[in-house]
Amino acid sequence: MIEVRNLYYAYKGEQYVLKGINFSMGEEIVALVGPNGSGKSTFAKHLNGLLKPTRGDVIIDGEDTRDRTVAELSRKVGYVFQNPEHMFFEESVFKEVAFGPKNLGKSEEEIEELVSWALKSVGLEGYEKRAPYSLSGGEKQRLAIACVLSMKPKYLVLDEPTTGLDAKAEKSVVKTIKELKKNGHGILLITHDMDLVLELAERVVLFYKGEKLYDGSVKEFFEISLEEYSLETPELLKLARKFNVGFVKSLDELMVAVSGDGT
Ligand SMILES: Nc1ncnc2c1ncn2[C@@H]1O[C@H](COP(=O)(O)OP(=O)(O)O)[C@@H](O)[C@H]1O
Numbered sequence: 001m002i003e004v005r006n007l008y009y010a011y012k013g014e015q016y017v018l019k020g021i022n023f024s025m026g027e028e029i030v031a032l033v034g035p036n037g038s039g040k041s042t043f044a045k046h047l048n049g050l051l052k053p054t055r056g057d058v059i060i061d062g063e064d065t066r067d068r069t070v071a072e073l074s075r076k077v078g079y080v081f082q083n084p085e086h087m088f089f090e091e092s093v094f095k096e097v098a099f100g101p102k103n104l105g106k107s108e109e110e111i112e113e114l115v116s117w118a119l120k121s122v123g124l125e126g127y128e129k130r131a132p133y134s135l136s137g138g139e140k141q142r143l144a145i146a147c148v149l150s151m152k153p154k155y156l157v158l159d160e161p162t163t164g165l166d167a168k169a170e171k172s173v174v175k176t177i178k179e180l181k182k183n184g185h186g187i188l189l190i191t192h193d194m195d196l197v198l199e200l201a202e203r204v205v206l207f208y209k210g211e212k213l214y215d216g217s218v219k220e221f222f223e224i225s226l227e228e229y230s231l232e233t234p235e236l237l238k239l240a241r242k243f244n245v246g247f248v249k250s251l252d253e254l255m256v257a258v259s260g261d262g263t
C-alpha cells in the first residue's frame, strides 16, 4: 500500500508546489493527470524517496520514506522518469538493466535471471547487446521500464511514458503496461493522454496547482469539464455524447450502445 498523508512540499526557497495531498493506492492502475506544473512529477518523486516531504508523510508498505534510502525504496517503487533516455549511461542494454540488481548486491547468476526476466516483460528479449542510444523511442521507454523492473518493485510510477512517441511506439508501451498490470503491479501512470486514461486506468487523480481536485472513477472523471485543466476529452467520448449514449471505454462498446443491443 502506498499512503500519502497531508503532503506539503516546497523546493528550496520557493512556494509550496504540493499543498496537503492525501492519497493511497494498492495494486491497481491509477492515472495521475493535470496541467504542466501542477506538481505531478514532484509528487511522484516522493514515492521512491527521491524527495522527502516538507510536511506530512509518505508511507510505503508501512514504512516512512524518511527512514529509508532511495536504494531501499527502489525495491518497492520503481520510478521511470520523464524523458528516460537522458538516464542511460551504459554501453549495452544488458548492462543498463543489470545496473540496479548489481547495486543491490545480487550474484552474477541472479543478475542474469533478473535482466532476462525484465527484458522479456517489456518485449525486449534479444536486445542485450544493443547500445541503449541506438534504440527507437518506444524501445527506449520500455528499456527504462526494464531498468526499474529488474529490482522487482511492487509499484511502478511511469512519468509520461508515451509523451513524444509515435502511434506504433505508443502501442508497444501500452501493451507493456497491460502486461505489468496482469502481473499484479500497482501502477501510477502520469499522462496527458486522455485516450490512455480511458484505455488503462481504473481510477483517476487530478492535480491542479499542487492540490488534489479529484480522485475517483474514470467514468465520473470524464464528466468534469476538462478544458479548464488543459485536458482533452477523448474523441470516443465526444462521439458517445453525440449519439446520446452513456460512458463507453471502446469503439466496440459504443457500437453496441448505438445499435441498442440488437433490438
Ligand atoms: N527542481 C526544481 N526546483 C524548483 N522548482 C521546481 C523544480 N522542479 C519543479 N519545480 C516547480 O514545481 C512546480 C511543479 O512542477 P512539476 O512537479 O514538475 O509539475 P508537473 O510534473 O505536473 O508538470 C512547477 O511550478 C515547477 O516549476
Ligand SMILES: [Mg+2]
Pocket: 040, 041, 042, 082, 159
Ligand atoms: Mg512532470
